[in-house]
Amino acid sequence: MTIDWRSKGFWSPDESRSPEQVAADRPSIFGGGFTWPLLVVRRSAVEANIATMAAFCSRHGLDFAPHAKTTMAPVLLKAQLGAGAWGMTVASPNQALVLRRLGIERVLIANEVLDPTALRWLAAETTAGWEVYIQVDSVAGVAAAGAAGGLVRVLVELGHADGRTGVRSLDELEAVARAAAVSPGVELAGLTGYEGQLHDQHEVDAFLDSLVEGFERLAKAGLLPERPIVSAGGSAWFDRVADRLGGLGARAQVILRSGASVTHDDGFYRERTPFVRVPDEGPLTAALEIWAQVLSAPEPGMAIVGMGKRDAPFDEGLPVPLGVRSPAGVGRAADGLHVSKLNDHHTYLVTEGADIEPGDLIRFGISHPCTAFDKWRDIPMVDEERRVVDVLHTYF
The missing domain is CATH 3.20.20.10 (Alanine racemase)
Structure with a gap:
């Protein structure tokens, strides 16, 4: 298994690395070795x-x-x-x-x-x-x-x-x-x-x-x-x-x-998990998130994000905005944001007065993990600081 130009979300135009080499460096997903959109799994x-x-x-x-x-x-x-x-x-x-x-x-x-x-x-x-x-x-x-x-x-x-x-x-x-x-x-x-x-x-x-x-x-x-x-x-x-x-x-x-x-x-199973009925038996925690960049804010109340059906599941609910990170690295809540639809490579983000600018990163939760993993060949596993601690390889 090799991380190189074939690995979506990793930015490796001229080099090949093993997952072990990537994990040993513990790179931040915001440090330049990755590009957007990027699916990560929280360890x-x-x-x-x-x-x-x-x-x-x-x-x-x-x-x-x-x-x-x-x-x-x-x-x-x-x-x-x-x-x-x-x-x-x-x-x-x-x-x-x-x-x-x-x-x-x-x-x-x-x-x-x-x-x-x-x-x-x-x-x-x-x-x-x-x-x-x-x-x-x-x-x-x-x-x-x-x-x-x-x-x-x-x-x-x-x-x-x-x-x-x-x-x-x-x-x-x-x-x-x-x-x-x-x-x-x-x-x-x-x-x-x-x-x-x-x-x-x-x-x-x-x-x-x-x-x-x-x-x-x-x-x-x-x-x-x-x-x-x-x-x-x-x-x-x-x-x-x-x-x-x-x-x-x-x-x-x-x-x-x-x-x-x-x-x-953060969608289909968040609402349907048995632990909603029997909370003392749980809970489960959403582990998947997709980071994607705002590409355009072409009209009031709407932004276009560089993520689509090729990247995120959409069969059991649309992605859920969870947070915003500015180009300067400042994070804030995703208040007032929701997704209205997805194209192949674009997400229509309704902003409802929120201050969203091109270049901002949006952290999305997903709905239905069973149609998320098949869209990604190599997936970083990250710690809570979003540093890579392992790389998952999928076989679909």
């Missing part, structure tokens, strides 16, 4: 979030396999494992391949896999000793896994109406489980579900209760192993997962998969 917030989620899972008897697709950054994945995570979750065989090459021993693919090429590789790696699981929600999916020519471990998936994958009834759940239980080359390891697309606590609890009912049904039918996996949990309802699935802990391995918690945010 103290990440460390606190990892510790918070590890403690939450420990208190509730849950294993943790955080979703790696949020960051795909080895430094952060290994920090989560170092804090006691059982394994990692991914969304695709390509992401599983990355984690295999990074040496991560246990991986849940929280998705169906029907590609014969990927399944043959997964079967071979499983046979060679890697612990990896896929989801199945159809007899066709079971048949594809069974044709892979080795061993494939599967979790039968329960879904819900208008959701993504997953069978829509317990009858279908049992039918797919029975197919997996008798298919050569397929090992039925448990069941799984995802509640993150549901709208309120009543819907979430009802769905999780159905997952428990499915567990009881498959257990009574003799289809599950001695200690099956039961997995669920996005980043918005993991308190309900602990409440509704926690009772299975004596008979099953309950695995939580929340991914966005590692960095949290």
